[in-house]
Amino acid sequence: MGLSMRFDIVTLFPDMFPGYLSQSLLNKAIEAGIVDIHVHNMRDWSTDKHNKIDDRPYGGGPGMILSVEPVIRCVEAVQAMTDDPGQVIMMTPQGERLCQPTAERLATNVRMILLCGRYEGFDQRVVDILDPLELSIGDYILNGGEVAAMVVVDSLVRLVPGVLGDQQSSWDDSFSRGNRMLEYPQYTRPQNFEGHEVPEILLSGNHKKIEQWRKTQSLAKTKLRRQDLLE
Ligand code: 6GU
Numbered sequence: 001m002g003l004s005m006r007f008d009i010v011t012l013f014p015d016m017f018p019g020y021l022s023q024s025l026l027n028k029a030i031e032a033g034i035v036d037i038h039v040h041n042m043r044d045w046s047t048d049k050h051n052k053i054d055d056r057p058y059g060g061g062p063g064m065i066l067s068v069e070p071v072i073r074c075v076e077a078v079q080a081m082t083d084d085p086g087q088v089i090m091m092t093p094q095g096e097r098l099c100q101p102t103a104e105r106l107a108t109n110v111r112m113i114l115l116c117g118r119y120e121g122f123d124q125r126v127v128d129i130l131d132p133l134e135l136s137i138g139d140y141i142l143n144g145g146e147v148a149a150m151v152v153v154d155s156l157v158r159l160v161p162g163v164l165g166d167q168q169s170s171w172d173d174s175f176s177r178g179n180r181m182l183e184y185p186q187y188t189r190p191q192n193f194e195g196h197e198v199p200e201i202l203l204s205g206n207h208k209k210i211e212q213w214r215k216t217q218s219l220a221k222t223k224l225r226r227q228d229l230l231e
Contacts, residue, residue, distance in 0.1 A: 004110065005160050006036040008078045008086070009149055010071070011116040012053065014039045016146045026154070029163045037153065038078075042066075045074040054119055063120035071115070071126045078113055086111030088132040089152070091145025092121060095134030098152065102135075106152070107159035114152060116145030180229040184217035 009017060017039045021027065029035040046053050047069060054064040079085040087109045096102065106112070115122070115132065127134070137148040157163055187198040201213045222229055 003161055004034050004036060005107075005156065006082070006086070006111045007038070007153055008081070008111075008113045009037065009039045009116065009153075010042055010074055010078060010113060011039065011144075011146055011149070012042050012118055013116075013144065013146055014041045017150070020150050025163070026157060029157055029160070032162070034160055034162050035157050038081075040074060040078055042070055042074050045070040045077065047073070057120065061120075065120055066117060066122045066126070068123040068125045068129070071122060072129055075113060075115070075130060082111065084111045086113050088113045088115065088130045090115045090117070090122065090127065090130075090132040090134045091136075091148045091152070092117055092134050093136045093139075093141055094121075095136040097139070098135055098137050098155065100155075103152075103155040104159060106133075107156045112156075114145075114149040116149050118144040180222075181218045182221045182226060182229075184214040184221070 011017075017037075021030065021037055026035065030037065043051050043053050052067075053070045054066050057063070057065050075088065087106070089106075089112055091114060115126075115130075126132075135148075135152065137151045142148060185199075187202060191198050191203070199213070201209060204210065
């Protein structure tokens, strides 16, 4: 068997995942045994008779904090499921921001455990004990780490050999690794839709000129929208 990647997702909302996991590309990778994803409900590790997994913050303040014990017990149990304890990743807006180079670095792991927080976050001792990689997907606040965890899975899975078709992977290569440019405009049939025409140059058959036009378009769009990518 070839390379494979295992994710264990630790969450209070496991029902958020099946819909996403059954989408075509990911589902195919799972069926092919290239990607293996297990979702675990943190609440199953509560030792409280009411299945409580959170509590009020010491020192006061708003919201609820995820308790250290159920989280640690859950992660320990999940780690014990295989020989490799895996890289623990905590989804938090305080984390390192995910970008393509980070995704490429993370994709070298064969096993990852993604912790999804809710409420005001985890008890600091979870961080102290597990020493996770803290990861954010951008500068905005989500209601929890679940959607962010899906983003991480989605971006890493595409980097596993065999998940994408050859065409898509070489497309990715030319547009992500090193080349930080926005995409040029693309067109397909019809040539004329209610007066909206496809640019002449794309019909010319002159591949040199077409390549030049696309480069110019990419550069202009990148300058206008994402100057930061060019610096
Ligand atoms: Cl990982 N979690 C939450 N709650 N909000 C976020 C995030 C993560 N990344 C960006 N915003």
